[in-house]
Amino acid sequence: MSVIILFMAGIAAIAGWWLSQQRLTAKPWLEEGLIVDLREQSTSFLPPAKIGLGVFLAVVGSLFALFISAYSMRMNMVDWRALPMPRLLWFNTAVLVLSSVALQGAHMAARRRDIDGVIVGLCAGGASAVTFLIGQLLAWRELSAAGYFLASNPANSFFYLITAVHGLHLMGGLVALGRTTAKVWHGVAVTQVRLSVELCAIYWHFLLLVWLVLLGLLTGWTDNFVDICRQLLS
Numbered sequence: 096m097s098v099i100i101l102f103m104a105g106i107a108a109i110a111g112w113w114l115s116q117q118r119l120t121a122k123p124w125l126e127e128g129l130i131v132d133l134r135e136q137s138t139s140f141l142p143p144a145k146i147g148l149g150v151f152l153a154v155v156g157s158l159f160a161l162f163i164s165a166y167s168m169r170m171n172m173v174d175w176r177a178l179p180m181p182r183l184l185w186f187n188t189a190v191l192v193l194s195s196v197a198l199q200g201a202h203m204a205a206r207r208r209d210i211d212g213v214i215v216g217l218c219a220g221g222a223s224a225v226t227f228l229i230g231q232l233l234a235w236r237e238l239s240a241a242g243y244f245l246a247s248n249p250a251n252s253f254f255y256l257i258t259a260v261h262g263l264h265l266m267g268g269l270v271a272l273g274r275t276t277a278k279v280w281h282g283v284a285v286t287q288v289r290l291s292v293e294l295c296a297i298y299w300h301f302l303l304l305v306w307l308v309l310l311g312l313l314t315g316w317t318d319n320f321v322d323i324c325r326q327l328l329s
Contacts, residue, residue, distance in 0.1 A: 148294050152301050155264060159305050162260070163312055166253050176248045180314050181237045187230035188310060194223035195296075195303040198272075202296040205289040213285060213292060217276040220299065224269055231262055257309055261302065268298050 169175065201216025235255065245255050275291040310316075 142290060144290060144294060148297060152298070155301075156305070158260070159257075159309070162253075162257050163308070166257070166312060169249055169253065172249070174248070175250055177250050177315070178238065178243045178248070178254060179241075181234040183230055183234045183237065184310065184313075187227050187234065188306065190223050190227045190230060191303055191306055194220045194227065195299045197223060198292075198296040198299045202293050205285050205292045208285045210279065210285050213279055213288075214276075217272065217279065217292070217295075220295075221269060221272050221276060224265055224272070224299075228262055228265060231258055234258075254313060257313070261306060261309060265302055268295065268302065271295060271298070 170177075197216050197220035199216075201213050201220060204210075204212025204216055235258075238251075238254075243251050245252055271291070272295050275288055275295060278288050278291075279285070
């Protein structure tokens, strides 16, 4: 339970900071000497697409928080047999970091209206994400070849489940990324896809953050941290 509270607190803090950067807290009606048409003023507020993404990320964050809590509780039972983490996971992590960096570069290029930079960033980010997914499948294959099957042990089941759910969310992001890349590739103005590029970058940063937390959990790096948090919240 403590893990859920901490994870959700982190998500809430990040969401609060992000929303504060989008002028949701602005109060234009309190500004002196300024008369603005409300219909025009509303366009400076947070776009509905960003609000929708924020709500979606909150739901996804809650889902992974439940997985993390269930994992941390289940691992204390006597039938738990931790499986060795494939070294390939470290390469996959580096590739996912590269994907996130590439999409951030695409976002910055879109703000500069640099169409070439946008195309390079989107293509590099998408290729890196596909490489990450292929690497995850190869990690699965390596574990199954070593005899660590899905139903062999609760630890195995959690590993396959958690990595599969994360991979599915990344695949969903690739659909949106592919549509945005296709628009840019076919000559759509940068100003028309700038928001889509930004949303893709935000989504990738979120999935990278989730994966780093999951990797720390699966490799046991977070065990001491979880114990400390439990003592603080008990």
